[in-house]
Amino acid sequence: MQLSNKKNKQKMGRPHVMVIPYPAQGHVLPLMSFSRYLAQQGIQITFINTEFNHNRIINSISKSSHDDYVGDRIKLVSIPDGLEDSPEERNIPGKLSESVLRFMPTKVEELIERMISENNGGAVISCVVADQSLGWAIEVAAKFGIRRAAFCPAAAASMVLGFSIQKLVDDGLIDYDGTPKVRKAIKLSPGMPEMETDKFVWVCLKNKDSQRNIFQLMLQNNKSIESTDWLLCNSVYELETAAFGVAPKILPIGPIGLAHHSLQQESTSLGSFLPQDRDCLDWLDRKIPGSVIYVAFGSFGIMGKAQLEELAIGLAITKRPVLWVNSCGDQPPIEAGSDRIKVVRWAPQREVLSHRAIGCFVSHCGWNSTLEGAQNGIPFVCIPYFADQFINKAYICDVWKIGLGIELDERGVVPRLEVKKKIDEVMRANGDYKKRAIMVKQTLMKSVAKDGFSYENLNKFVNWVKLQSELTKF
Known part of the structure; x- marks a missing residue:
């Protein structure tokens, strides 16, 4: 001990x-x-x-x-x-x-x-x-x-x-071991987010x-x-x-x-399992306010090769600057030497999301990320894959209406054009997603x-x- x-x-x-x-x-x-x-x-x-x-x-x-x-x-x-x-x-x-x-x-x-x-x-x-x-x-x-x-x-x-x-x-709706007996969307109470039986927390394992x-x-x-x-x-x-x-x-x-x-900003990293790359904050300082796409999928965010490639291409064709947190360590297939896309192993996320340069959060919708994005008035593009993330995505997209989900193709992969389309929509200048995100931010601050x-x-x-x-x- x-x-x-x-x-x-x-x-x-x-x-x-x-x-x-x-x-x-x-x-x-x-x-x-x-x-x-x-x-x-x-x-x-x-x-x-x-x-x-x-x-x-x-x-x-x-x-x-x-x-x-x-x-x-x-x-x-x-x-x-x-x-x-x-x-x-x-x-x-x-x-x-x-x-x-x-x-x-x-x-x-x-x-x-x-x-x-x-x-x-x-x-x-x-x-x-x-x-x-x-x-x-x-x-x-x-x-x-x-x-x-x-x-x-x-x-x-x-x-x-x-x-x-x-x-x-x-x-x-479920068996005694938690296995869904029917596949349907339900609401546990009016006003709560819709939940799909095949995406319940325990089923997603x-x-x-x-x-x-x-x-x-x-x-x-x-x-x-x-x-x-x-x-x-x-x-x-x-x-x-x-x-x-x-x-x-x-x-x-x-x-x-x-x-x-x-508390001092440095204290926000206490509890982090990986060293934070604080150089990315200097990189953000050089970007136009509201222009950067922030991409992060949490500590378990491991993607297949096909998905990684589609996401990378989708981000590239937006022609916007991208800060990508890739905790799995594999280098995404991006433009070599480009200052438009910065990839880091881990980032001081609270500080990143509060930076004026961030305009959109492409997220797995973990609850910490959901709150941290919301408390900074950032619109989301949602790619959930595990446990409670589907509930959080329903809050973001259907209840609070501060983001959009992405539809998978026949391979079960998020296609590049869908990535670009949804990012462009939530980052539209003076768009409704940003306005609603600011309203949610005010609620959290209160x-x-x-x-x-x-x-x-x-x-x-x-x-x-x-x-x-x-x-x-x-």
């Missing part, structure tokens, strides 16, 4: 929250932002990562600035995930979830026991905040009598889908064993989070009013990245401003944590 920043000592009486994210980039980043917000409010944080991810985070920031990133109120702790000898399996969601469930509960339990022992049996943790997909972490906290909060890094609609599983079975594992894990998590004191969601009430109406226990606190926007829903919920949670600390003093 590895501990970093050892100078951080738990002080008696200080509110202390243990944060446990699911070990994937899209889960770690929002929970790190949440942790930094809590730290701003005077709360001590113990942040749990797998050893593999912990090392990637530490290696992605310079040693000289490590203490500046972590601060004196965040302790980074690492535990094994059981996949040390086969890191490639971490890109298989079913495999990773299975290993996490086998190895991590015992390690977290041992860590809490050690912390209690070092404090002579006294209470050292005011609350455990666990990723909503880690129901076992809620159960471990309950075993020690620790107060608990679940954090959903996805849209509230994704949680509502999980809560609706039994009804979907009863209505004959394309592997029957993984599908069954994730499906059963979701059922188990539903039971586990019933015992939580809080069910927090990195979302905005006004953008998901129908979903929050179906499940009023879910409290919006997002966009959590906006909630700590007063949510974290004083008296906003998210602002009030965050304040209530912080005050509650501090009260728990007072109640558990010895």
Whole structure:
């Protein structure tokens, strides 16, 4: 078990929250932002990562600035995930979830026991905040009598889908292992985005064993989070009013990245698994405002050769500048030596999307990317491929109407002319997509401003944590 920043000592009486994210980039980043917000409010944080991810985070920031990133109120702790000898399996969601469930509960339990022992049996943790997909972490906290909060890094609609599983079975839409019995589009409630049964979160894994594992894990998590004191969601009430109406226990606190926007820009990279190429910001400075197409498909964004080629050609024939984040490491087939297209391995996405040069976001529609694009008033071109991304795409295209989806051809590939057509449409000067995107941006900004829903919920949670600390003093 590895501990970093050892100078951080738990002080008696200080509110202390243990944060446990699911070990994937899209889960770690929002929970790190949440942790930094809590730290701003005077709360001590113990942040749990797998050893593999912990090392990637530490290696992605310079040693000289490590203490500046972590601060004196965040302790980074690492535990094994059981996949040390086969890191490639971490890109298989079913495999990773299975290993996490086998190895991590015992390690977290041992860590809490050690912390209690070092404090002579006294209470050292005011609350455990666990990723909503880690129901076992809620159960471990309950075993020690620790107060608990679940954090959903996805849209509230994704949680509502999980809560609706039994009804979907009863209505004959899915089998008991999650397999769709019919192929159709449904709405769980009026005002919620349309969902296709063959694109439900667990169905999109394309592997029957993984599908069954994730499906059963979701059922188990539903039971586990019933015992939580809080069910927090990195979302905005006004953008998901129908979903929050179906499940009023879910409290919006997002966009959590906006909630700590007063932090220094450098801190936004804490939690990133890869070093960020900040040179791309200088490249953007040289571009005309609103002219650049930003292309990024997240940490799992691996494309086939045919798709990569069609996308590259489609971007090229727009004749617009392109900033392309290609995390898989393969060089896209682009114009060699051209200053019009810049390819980087990883980018400081929040800063990129807030740059005046960005005019369009070609995205996989992960929830973090969805919020980060929306909070900067950027129109989308959507190419979802996995899990909740289809729900997010429906929000973007059908509910908020700030972007367009792309139709696949008979090969299951996004064709080049379709890429160009949709980009041209959303980037049209003074177009409706940009106007609506600005309106959504204003809604998100209000949510974290004083008296906003998210602002009030965050304040209530912080005050509650501090009260728990007072109640558990010895």
